[in-house]
Amino acid sequence: MMHRLFMMSLLCVLSASTLAETAPIRVLATFSILADLAHEVGGDRVVVSSLVGPDQDAHGFDPRASDIRRMSQTDLVIANGLGFDPWIARMVAAARYKGRVLTVSDGITPLMADAHDDHDDEPSGSHAHAAHGAADPHAWLDINHAKHYVGAIAATLGTLDPAGASHYADRATAYNAQLDALDAELRRRFSALPAHRRTVVTPHDAFGYFAHAYDLHFVAPAGLSNEASPSAANLAALIDQLRQLKVPVVFFESFADERLIERIRQATGARRGGLLYADALAKTGPASTYLGLMQHNAETLITGLGAP
Ligand SMILES: [Zn+2]
Structure with a gap:
């Protein structure tokens, strides 16, 4: 009798500890792109959610009480x-x-926004309205920085769940190989664009890293965040600059306010380019993963810039 009871309690202890070992790691990402990367690295050993979901703006996010409660289960x-x-x-x-x-982003060298923020005589393109000396946060739009993110996620998951360390490392290696392949393809395709077709107009200044990676020039009326708005003088200078450059196309961004970019489009006579995704995945469709988002943006840009 004693023996049987002992065995039963031992079994309970064993099954409890097995459960604890296989219970997935609960990951809470601040926004959808990080959630996708965590999901790619973690596979079925993690359960991932994000505070700012697809098609939502993280810049002005205001956490609710329920978000704070979610953190206690993470x-x-x-x-x-x-x-x-x-x-x-x-x-x-x-x-x-x-x-x-x-x-x-710890460990990467960030791009710094241009210090010449308020010079009306010099609408300096992609950084016209950024805060003085601020780091550009949109580092994931450089695939090589995304690979750094993936490596950091794999290493951290490996320390939280040592039994899964090689699982995370293997998945990170495989995923980063896909990112390398995409990067090589984008380098090849963007390098084919002639110099006069490399200026991209977008609503907010999110594509500095992308521009840096593929030798493009981005111009945005709003600053690093969607919330910043240009002064009338800066906007007029920007429109002047785009007219002089004969920029043929402007691009739109998911969930960004369309009015400003539409005003610029009309004032310069540019065509409507497609929709770009910078700060969030799409809920559905090709841009609903990070890889798909990068592919979609590249496709949209090459089509829009390449057209006569
Ligand atoms: Zn942004």
């Missing part, structure tokens, strides 16, 4: 850093969250 928080999701620090404090916070 093993790992993944943030971008570089001022993109600064609200995460307030949430960690409010939730008294004691788990790991991984800032995936």
Whole structure:
């Protein structure tokens, strides 16, 4: 009798510990693109959700009480850093969250926004309205930085779940190989664009890293965040500049306010380019994964810029 009871309690202990080992790691990402990368690395060993979902703007996110509660049921928080999701620090404090916070941009060299922010005589293209000396947070739009993010996620998951360390490392290696292949393809295709077809007009200044990677020139009326709006003088100077450059096409962005870019389009006589995704995945369709988003943006840009 004693023996049987002992065996039963031993079985209970064993099954409880087995459960604890196989229970998925709960990951909370600040926005949809990081959630996708975490899902790619973690596979079935993780359950991932994001605070700012697809087709939503993380720049002006205001966490609700329910978001703070979600944090208390999380093993790992993944943030971008570089001022993109600064609200995460307030949430960690409010939730008294004691788990790991991984800032995936740690270790990369960020692009700095142009210091010449308010020179009306010099609408300096992609950084015309950025805050003085601010780091550009949109580092994921350079595939090589995304690979850094993936490596950081794999390493952190491996320390939280050592039994899965090789699973995470293998998945990260395989995924980064897909990113390398896409990067090589984009390099080849963008290098075929002639010099006079490399100026891209977008609503907000999100594509600095992408421009840097593929030798394009992006111009945006709003600043690094969708919330910044240009002064009338800056807007007029920008329109002048685009007229002089005879920029033939302007691009739109998911969930960004269309009015400003539409005004520029009409004032310059440019065509409507397609829709670009910068700060969030799409809910559905080709841009609903990071790889798909990069492919979709490249396709849209090459089609729009390449047309006569
Ligand atoms: Zn942005």
